[in-house]
Structure formats: structure tokens, C-alpha cells
Amino acid sequence: MSSLLLKNVNAVLADREAQGVSVVVRDGKIAAIGDFEPGLEAIDLSGATLLPGFIDVHIHGSAGIDVMDATPEQLAEVSDFLATQGVTGWLPTFVPAADADYARGVAAIENAAARESSGARVVGVHYEGPFVNSAQCGALHTEFFKTYAGVGDVDALPVPADLVRMTTLAPEIDGGVELVRELKSRGWIISIGHTRASLDVLDAALAAGARHMTHFMNAMAPLHHRAPGPIAWGLAHDDVTCDVIADGIHLDPFMLRLLLKVKGERGISLISDAIAAAGSGDGDYQIWGETISVKGRRTSNAAGSIAGSVITMLDAVRLLRSLDVSYVQLAQMASLNPARLLGLNPECGSIEIGKRADLVALDENGKVKLTLIGGNVASRA
Numbered sequence: 001m002s003s004l005l006l007k008n009v010n011a012v013l014a015d016r017e018a019q020g021v022s023v024v025v026r027d028g029k030i031a032a033i034g035d036f037e038p039g040l041e042a043i044d045l046s047g048a049t050l051l052p053g054f055i056d057v058h059i060h061g062s063a064g065i066d067v068m069d070a071t072p073e074q075l076a077e078v079s080d081f082l083a084t085q086g087v088t089g090w091l092p093t094f095v096p097a098a099d100a101d102y103a104r105g106v107a108a109i110e111n112a113a114a115r116e117s118s119g120a121r122v123v124g125v126h127y128e129g130p131f132v133n134s135a136q137c138g139a140l141h142t143e144f145f146k147t148y149a150g151v152g153d154v155d156a157l158p159v160p161a162d163l164v165r166m167t168t169l170a171p172e173i174d175g176g177v178e179l180v181r182e183l184k185s186r187g188w189i190i191s192i193g194h195t196r197a198s199l200d201v202l203d204a205a206l207a208a209g210a211r212h213m214t215h216f217m218n219a220m221a222p223l224h225h226r227a228p229g230p231i232a233w234g235l236a237h238d239d240v241t242c243d244v245i246a247d248g249i250h251l252d253p254f255m256l257r258l259l260l261k262v263k264g265e266r267g268i269s270l271i272s273d274a275i276a277a278a279g280s281g282d283g284d285y286q287i288w289g290e291t292i293s294v295k296g297r298r299t300s301n302a303a304g305s306i307a308g309s310v311i312t313m314l315d316a317v318r319l320l321r322s323l324d325v326s327y328v329q330l331a332q333m334a335s336l337n338p339a340r341l342l343g344l345n346p347e348c349g350s351i352e353i354g355k356r357a358d359l360v361a362l363d364e365n366g367k368v369k370l371t372l373i374g375g376n377v378a379s380r381a
């Protein structure tokens, strides 16, 4: 039985911060909070804030690696990089691509998830498209977009066995609402995005099982007072959650504040939407068969579209801290809400006795001091 004591931490619980406590980790899980148990192997985290590990449900790659053409070993490299950024679970995210690329990508995900890894857990797959609206394509390649004609179209999507499967779709495409119903019946998590859907179609998608929205406000019809569309609908529905790219570029920080005011921290998850260039600095990168330039943390493709971000969840957390968002709120937005979205919250997503010891300790400057994944030290500064 392996045990570890994290002592002198400010532990961010679901409803409050517990100052100067100890957290006992035993057999990969959180065994006690608050009790000092002498005799255990201890890590002194004085001055640090302990949060539940971040869960990124929308990420295309990092550290020079794109998940569409990554080997299992390269996925493990991304996992190791993410652990240094406080991420303990992630969903490799596919852009619309050829069937053979999907199949190879899913095989790599299955392989990576099954092997012993020191890094962030690969918990499943996120298909961004192919069932999305070409009028809101963003940087996605429209030649791979599809409409829905029947169950054969879902059968054609390879899925990793026993792992989370999520997709971003536009319910207004031909057969879109029926697609939501079919995916829901097969246990998929459905998120509305790359969309110009009307209120009627959005209501029908909600009734069919779509309860989340992808990179809210980006790649959707803009808010207009005479044409309420996806943004107005998402703001108005308390039973619909959304995720945001809090890099300060995809959304003006003022819009993040506004969104937080309207949806509250319960309604928002943070994502990175990072591309392979994340973690590599400015330059030109060959990604998705084109050149994507990164300059001052802004990405752009040849058409001038923003093409994902180069942030990590840690950067998003830091940006929101600078907007005076509390750690209790951030733990919800960066960990609990994504865990809930994926149905993983019984096992992770918050600092609670009995949950997996997926934890990140940040120092006073917001830098990662320690990341634990399943109770093992995955990164230590």
C-alpha cells in the first residue's frame, strides 16, 4: 500500500479553500483531508494551492505533435507535456479528416490509453465535426464535412472501446437532430458548435440530448438582437453548459466576464483548443496539411482564420485569475465541469475523499509545483 502526504497546502475544495491542511493520498486516491499523519512520506507544499487536476476536453495537440497523426508514443509525449501544465486528463480532438486518418487516430488513442503512462490520462476521443456547418467552418477543412443520412454514418466513425466519445456537431445540417438522437442512444457526449442553428432547431437538439456548446461564441452565428441564434440560446438556457477558449484572443476578456456573470461558474468549462504548436513559441508550423503561423500567441492559417490556440489549461486558469475569478470557481471550470460533462465526476474532478488523486499544486505565481496523477508524481518543479 503506497501512501503520500501533501502537507501545508491551501486545498481548493468544492465549496471553499481549506488553508494549511494536509492531504493524504493512499493507493492512488485521496484518503484524508486535514489530518496530519506523521510517519508517511511527505511533500511540503507550503505556500502552494492544491487544485483538482485540469481536464481538457478539446485539444488537438501540443509539444509539436498533432493527435491526428500521432503514434501511441507521441500521444504519451503530449500526456507528459500536459502533466507539466497541471492537466491530468484529456480528450485528443480530431478535426474533420479522411476515414483512414480517423481509424489510425483511434487505434493510437486505444493503445495510449491502455499502456502505463506517467502523464495525463487519455480518456477518450473528441470528434470536432465532421457533422458541422460549412458556413461556420473556422479553420476546419470543409471537404471532409458530412451530413447525416442514417445510422451507417455513425457506424462509419471508429470509436475507442470503453473510452469517452464526444463530438461537436451542428444540429441544423441535414439529419442533424436525428444524428443527435442516434449518438445519444450510443452513449456519445454531444456538443453543439460550428453552427448557425435557429432556436427551433436548437430546442429540438436539446430535447434529443445535446446539452453542451463548443468554444462558445467562436464559430457560431454572432449575437444579433433581431436574429437570436446559438449564442442567445446558450446564454438563456441554464440546462445547457458551454466551454470557452480563455486565451484572451478567441474571446475578449470582457466577454469572459460577461459570460461568467450570465452562466455562472457552473455553466462554463475551460478548454485549450490547443494545436500542435502549443508549447513551441512563435513560428510557422505544418499542421492539417497547411501552414499555420503563430505570432504573439495568435494563430492564423492561409485564409486568415484563427486556427486554434497555443495555450494550455494552465494559461486559461491564469488569465481568469487575473480577472479576479476565485480558485473555487476555477476548480469547477477547469476540472469538475469537464469531469461532469464526460461522466467522470464520480472518480475525479474535485478534491474529495475517495476520488482519484489527480491533483495540481500551484505556487504563488501560478506556476506548477507538483502534478499527481492517480497518486503518482507526474511532474515536479
Ligand SMILES: [Zn+2]
Binding pocket: 058, 060, 093, 128, 273, 308
Ligand atoms: Zn478545435
